[in-house]
Amino acid sequence: MAQGLRAAIDFLLYEWLRVQTLATRARYAEHSRETFDAVLDTCERIARDKYAPFNRLVDTEEPRFDGERVILPAATHEAWRAYADSGMLCAAQDYAIGGMQLPYVVEAAGNAFFAAASVSIGAGMLTVGNANLLMAHGTAAQQRAFALPQFAGRFAGTMCLSEPQAGSSLSDIATRAVPDGPGHEDDPLGPRYRLRGHKMWISAGEHELTENIVHLVLAKIPGADGRLPAGVKGISLFIVPKWLVDRDGRPTGQRNDVALVGLNHKCGWRGTPNTLLNFGEGRFPVAGAGVGSGLDGQGAGAIGYRVGAAGDGLRQMFHMMNEARIGVGMAATMLGMAGYLASLDYARTRQQGRRLGPAGKDPAQPPVRIIEHADVKRMLLAQKAYCEGALALELYCARLVDELRTGDAEAAQQAHLLLELLTPIAKSWPSEWCLEANSLAIQVHGGYGYTRDFPVEQYWRDNRLNMIHEGTHGIQAQDLLGRKVLMQGGSALRALRARIDATAGRAGALPEWAQASAVLQQAWQRIEGAAHAAWASGDPTEALANAVPYMQAFGHGVIAWLWLDVACATVGREDPASVGRRQACHYFFRYELPKIDAWLAVVQARDRTCADMPEEAF
Structure with a gap:
């Protein structure tokens, strides 16, 4: 599993987002791709040695209260200490307070390994978010007494x-x-x-x-x-x-x-x-x-x-909540990725059934590996499209944080607008569709997937929480359609469209992607048109009655854009990984993006089927 995950992270970081160029900025001047790789190597090693072997253990040996203390397995204590000793709790903090002054996108990528290895052992998401809030809103004394000991792991x-x-x-x-x-x-x-x-x-x-x-x-x-x-x-x-x-x-x-x-x-x-x-x-x-x-x-x-x-407490707490929402999205992404890679390994070794056609009717023919069946490939390709697309989304958002911190005034303002708009998607989309990836991973395993002999059922159970915590789907959807697409006269949406149109322009000049470019732009015209139609009456009850379908369409539109952008980064490459990413992009445009029409139809019509359902009729 680790090899496939590392390859995906390396490609997205270095070939797509080009994060090595951040080393030219003053804040990151002491870093290079070599130091970024060293951090990823350390995280990968700790996750492999201290987290992954105990993922089943912490699932079966739940925390218990003896009347005085909460008892956790020794493995959890060892994992926490290894994580704290690695310095990852303050990876993106200033040198002056003991940090590594890494780009936030590298910190996020490093933490991905822990989420994939054992999300419920944890890697300090709330601890770091708590400390970051205090660094933003607390006094110097509060930072010294409460934030710095958290960054130190105490x-x-x-x-x-x-x-x-x-x-x-x-x-x-x-x-x-x-x-x-x-x-x-x-x-x-x-x-x-x-x-x-x-x-x-x-x-x-x-x-x-x-x-x-x-x-x-x-x-x-x-x-x-x-x-x-x-x-x-x-x-x-x-x-x-x-x-x-x-x-x-x-x-x-x-x-x-x-x-x-x-x-x-x-x-x-x-x-x-x-x-x-x-x-x-x-x-x-x-x-x-x-x-x-x-x-x-x-x-x-x-x-x-x-x-x-x-x-002023709720405004301050949103600093932590928004950070946690992106963290939840990354956790959901990594659980989906873990299930995908596990089911891919299983499909490559499990033999069952025979090929379609005359030869397949001969019982004397040996069974084939299930990855040779078209429907299994469909399920694997769907998982890849969901999970790598979600990983691109989370790393893109993390890269925006670095732009917010170190970009010029205009770039920082653009990053702020995009983060505000994309945060509900970064939390909600992976928590829905990477959960669906986990369901498909169980399906690939067949009956074995429903047993505890294989890890995919645990991945699904762990991932089911992510649609709920740090704000349910309904809350994220109301935030998106009720606030974010309207904020500052629609400036955040215009900023996003400018980036989408730039990707479409590049893709439109490439024969393989010209049609997808046109489809993407048409999709976003419908997404924007639906938002205007939803608010045409000015009645929030009508506008937000179908906020979740709108968010689902919006999220699919974002992932389609990112997949097309990633696909453009593979042009000229014929290695298997690049071919796989192009196929995943084609899959998303042909199988997934068409779903937005049904979602947007009820939004555009301000359909009241759900809102008008009498309670007693249930």
């Missing part, structure tokens, strides 16, 4: 948004934060509050892998009347560590009032503890609540330090 990080009664509807959260008495604004680590509430679905919310766990918690500050503010504008963001620390981030030995209520038992990602946490229930009371705290009885509350201004 602390881990979480994001605490959802609550038992409020999943994606963050305006309904009820966790409250009140000032910790007089002088609370003067704490060196930031304005100090006491939190009370419950948070649900917290990945890695409790474990013993690190010295400390830094929870980033959304909560509301009550008004003078004691009531919580309505809506999302009243949400603030707080740092709530498991263990209290001094101003330099050294744990003091005092446990904060954050208690594990229970572990969620999941379909997949079983190696990652998923938790329900109570903040301020009094299990670990912290002395010293101020007289103005307004909290008493069962505990004074968990200590939290406000990040930035009160009421």
Whole structure:
């Protein structure tokens, strides 16, 4: 599996995105393709040695709570330590804080190996996202005490948004934060509050892998009347560590009032503890609540330090959420890729059936390998088109991050617009279609694929989560059609179309791709036209009733564009890998892109079949 994955990553990085040219920029001047390759080699080795052999183990030996600690297999501890020691937690950070100052696209490519080897052991996605948020929005003291220890692997990080009664509807959260008495604004680590509430679905919310766990918690500050503010504008963001620390981030030995209520038992990602946490229930009371705290009885509350201004928490948290959404897309991509490569290996060795035609009717003829059957090739080609197309999308988005950081003003603005527009696609498209790739991988294996004797059933179970976490399909679709295609008068969509048209122009000059170029441009005319039609009445209820079909069409249009761009990069190459990429591009244009017409039809008509279905008629 690793050889096929590395070859795909190398081609996309160096032959398509030309990331080696980033070394000409001042930030990356000490790097070269050799250093990029060395990082990828290290990640590939650790993933092969510390992650892949234990993927089944962490699936069957789920985290368990003994009343005091969450117990994880020794393999998980060893994998985390190897990952932290590699420096990948701060790969893209400045040299000044111990980072490697790598391009973000190289960091993303390196982390792909861990997701493919064992996504549920994990590779620090939330820890890095937590620290990055604090580097963007925290004070210098908060960065020193909470972000830098995460980059060093001493602390881990979480994001605490959802609550038992409020999943994606963050305006309904009820966790409250009140000032910790007089002088609370003067704490060196930031304005100090006491939190009370419950948070649900917290990945890695409790474990013993690190010295400390830094929870980033959304909560509301009550008004003078004691009531919580309505809506999302009243949400603030707080740092709530498991263990209290001094101003330099050294744990003091005092446990904060954050208690594990229970572990969620999941379909997949079983190696990652998923938790329900109570903040301020009094299990670990912290002395010293101020007289103005307004909290008493069962505990004074968990200590939290406000990040930035009160009421600005959701905007700040989007910094982490958007990063996590691209991370989820990469995880989905790699699970799909792992299943594809496993089913490809199986199809090359499994013998069953005979060729069609007169010769195939002779039972004396030996059976053929199943890869020789056209329908098996169809399933393999679909997986390749989905997974390598998704990998191109994720690496393209990662490359935009580098443009945002190091490009000139115009290039950075273009990268910002494109990232805003593509983030819902980067999260949603792989989580749907690479899951479909996992289903096809099971199908290629036949009955064996449905057993635990082969890994593909676990890949499917692990991947099923990705359509849900960090925002469901419905939320991503409403973000895309309700906000992103409209933002700044459609400027983000125009920026995307300019790149699509540039690819179509190059492809149109090549005989093999001239027809695909025309088809791509026609498809995007329909995608844009459907968005205008959806909003023609100005009624959000009508416009967004079919937001998911619109997002599916939009995503297919993006992947078709990227495949055509990748295919252009193979022109003049006749090696098997290049032939395979051109065939995958042809497959996507002939089998997949035509699907957008059905999706767009209901969008364009503002069809109300689903919206008007009476509840009692179900």
